Amino acid sequence: MMFGVQVKLLLIVVLLTVSFSSFGQLWFGGGYTEAYFSEDRSEDLNGFTIGLTKSIPIKNEKFLVESSFNYSLFMSGIKRELFPVYHNVLSLSGSLGYRLIRLKKFEIVGLVGPSLIWDQKFQASELTFDSQNSSRLKAGVVLGFAVNIQVKGVWFKFVPVSCQWSSNGYRQGVMALYISI
Amino acid sequence: MFLRILFIGGLVSLMFVNHGQAQVFFGAGYTHVKFSDRETDASGGLAIATHYYHQLEDSKLGWQVAVNVGMMYEQFQDEAFPYQSYFSDLDIIPSLTYSVFNKKKMNLYVFAGPFLSWTVGVRDGNMDYLSSYIDEWRGGIDVGVGFDYTLFDKLQIKVMPFTFQYGNNNYQQYSSVLYIRL
Numbered sequence: 001m002m003f004g005v006q007v008k009l010l011l012i013v014v015l016l017t018v019s020f021s022s023f024g025q026l027w028f029g030g031g032y033t034e035a036y037f038s039e040d041r042s043e044d045l046n047g048f049t050i051g052l053t054k055s056i057p058i059k060n061e062k063f064l065v066e067s068s069f070n071y072s073l074f075m076s077g078i079k080r081e082l083f084p085v086y087h088n089v090l091s092l093s094g095s096l097g098y099r100l101i102r103l104k105k106f107e108i109v110g111l112v113g114p115s116l117i118w119d120q121k122f123q124a125s126e127l128t129f130d131s132q133n134s135s136r137l138k139a140g141v142v143l144g145f146a147v148n149i150q151v152k153g154v155w156f157k158f159v160p161v162s163c164q165w166s167s168n169g170y171r172q173g174v175m176a177l178y179i180s181i
Numbered sequence: 182m183f184l185r186i187l188f189i190g191g192l193v194s195l196m197f198v199n200h201g202q203a204q205v206f207f208g209a210g211y212t213h214v215k216f217s218d219r220e221t222d223a224s225g226g227l228a229i230a231t232h233y234y235h236q237l238e239d240s241k242l243g244w245q246v247a248v249n250v251g252m253m254y255e256q257f258q259d260e261a262f263p264y265q266s267y268f269s270d271l272d273i274i275p276s277l278t279y280s281v282f283n284k285k286k287m288n289l290y291v292f293a294g295p296f297l298s299w300t301v302g303v304r305d306g307n308m309d310y311l312s313s314y315i316d317e318w319r320g321g322i323d324v325g326v327g328f329d330y331t332l333f334d335k336l337q338i339k340v341m342p343f344t345f346q347y348g349n350n351n352y353q354q355y356s357s358v359l360y361i362r363l
Contacts, residue, residue, distance in 0.1 A: 026205050026363055028231065028248075050248070052207060052231055054363055069207070071229060071250050073269055078303055078314045086267045086303040088252055090229070120252065122267035124312035125305040131265055135254075181205055181233065 024056035027157050031176030033072045037087065037119070039169030045074035045087060049174055053157070055097070064097040066111055072172070083129075086122040089172065091115050091164065093142045105150035115142045117166050140166030144174070155180035206232040206339050208360030212251040214270060214300075215353040224253035224266070230358050232339070234327075236280065236288075243278040245292060245327075249356070253302070268302020268315050270354075272346075274323045288329040296323040296346050298354070321348025325356075337362035 030050035037043040051070035058065060070091045077085040095113030118137050125131035144162025148155055157178040164172040212228035229250045236243035251270035276294030283289075298319045306312030325344030331337045339360035346354040 028205075050250075052363075069229075073301065075301070078301060079316075082311075084303045084312055084314055088269055090252075120254065120267070122265070122303055124303045125264065126312045127306075131305050133265075133267065 024054050025155070026181050027053040027055070027178035028181050029157070029176055029178030031159070031174060033074075033172060033174045033176075035072070035074065035087075035089070035172040036169060037121075041169070043077075043085070045077040045085075047072060047074035047076060047078075049073075049176060051176065051178070053178060062099055062102075064099070064109065066093075066095045066097050066109075066113075068093045068095070070174070072174075083126050084124050086120075086124075088120050090118040091140075091142075091172075093164075095142060097146075100145075107148045108145060109148065110145045111162070112143045113141070115140045115164055115166075117164070117170070117172075119170070138166045138168075138170070140164050140170065204234040204236075204337075205363045206230075206234060206360035207363050208232070208339070208358045210341075210356060210358030212249075212253075212270070212354060212356040214251065214253065215351075217351050224268070225255040226251055226253040228252075228356050228358055230356075230360065232360060234278070234329075234339075236278070241280040241283070243280065243290070245276050245278055247274040247276070248272070249274065249358075251354075251356075264305030266302055266304040266315065268300055271299045271301075272323075272354075273297050274346075276323060278327070286331040288327075290327050290329075291325070292327060293322065293324045296321055296348070298346070298348065298352070319348040319350070319352045321346055321352060 030048060032046065033049040034046040049070050049072040051068055053066060053068040056065045072089040074087040077087055093113055093115035095111040097109045097111045099107050099109050101108040117140050121134045123132040142162060142164045144159060147158045147160065159174060159176045162174045208230050210228045211225065213223065213225040215223040230247055232245060232247045234243065234245040249272040253268050253270060256265050274294060274296040276292040278290045278292040280288055280290045300315055300317045302315040304313050304315055323344065323346045325341055328340045329337060341358045344356040
């Protein structure tokens with residue numbers, strides 16, 4: 001790994017601090033998410049995510065810092081008939097963005113940055129199998145892009161794909177729609 | 182089904198709340214839920230909350246909309262049913278607020294309004310009972326107290342030391358949350 005966990009955590013803290021202490025644009029929204037929780041992809045689950053994002057423009061507004069908080073719940077595991085599994089994931093990320101295209105009412109932004117992932121899991125007991133639970137905190141990397149469109153004075157952010165990678169084969173993809181609040 | 186439509190409608194309405202000076206807060210705290218009269222039919226955990234607050238100009242009245250997520254990891258088991266359950270609790274709460282004490286840097290207010298709550302999770306099974314998922318909707322009344330304090334121009338905190346919800350089937354939820362203005 002190029003960056004250690006401590007460096008990633010420090011980066012997140014710095015980016016979040018900059019973001020929280022500045023004026024910027026706030027977004028609220030949600031969408032679809034899918035994740036692999038293990039290396040062998042045996043636990044492939046999908047569900048929904050809701051999130052809050054703050055964007056701070058820097059350096060002639062070509063670059064921006066974007067801090068995001070997302071809560072994801074994986075319904076396909078919960079509603080499984082046999083051996084249901086509950087996963088909820090909280091992720092905090094601080095990304096650096098670059099406006100690839102910038103028009104008056106339309107822009108495309110590429111984003112990359114470190115993230116902090118808290119995954120809570122509960123495997124319910126079934127037949128003679130005991131229940132298991134775990135709580136894991138890990139660092140990751142997030143990469144994605146967003147399309148921002150202004151419609152009748154209101155800005156919308158559509159994220160067609162945003163991917164997050166972490167240790168032990170954890171991968172999460174998100175497709176979401178946000179509104180500026 | 183009606184409750185689900187109301188919930189989704191509420192979220193869509195929230196998305197269009199963008200008039201006036203936005204005061205958006207984000208915070209975390211503790212929440213405790215009691216699902217029925219039974220003391221052990223309860224759980225507690227982490228509450229993550231997003232909060233849109235708007236005070237009307239030259240008035241003590243205002244309104245707020247909160248979207249809260251509760252992640253329940255505490256277990257209150259009894260001997261008769263020693264099984265675990267893990268679940269999340271998603272709430273949407275539009276409220277009216279009334280400012281009791283409002284000075285330059287401080288604002289103490291009370292609020293009340295309806296809430297809609299969606300509880301979703303997994304419950305243990307055994308040889309006799311299969312494990313099952315929890316998917317329940319509840320509605321009711323939410324009341325509480327909020328306190329805003331401006332530390333610096335760019336840093337404002339909000340404390341909601343006590344929020345209480347009472348819903349159908351004797352559902353009760355208490356929360357204490359600390360927010361920061363975004």
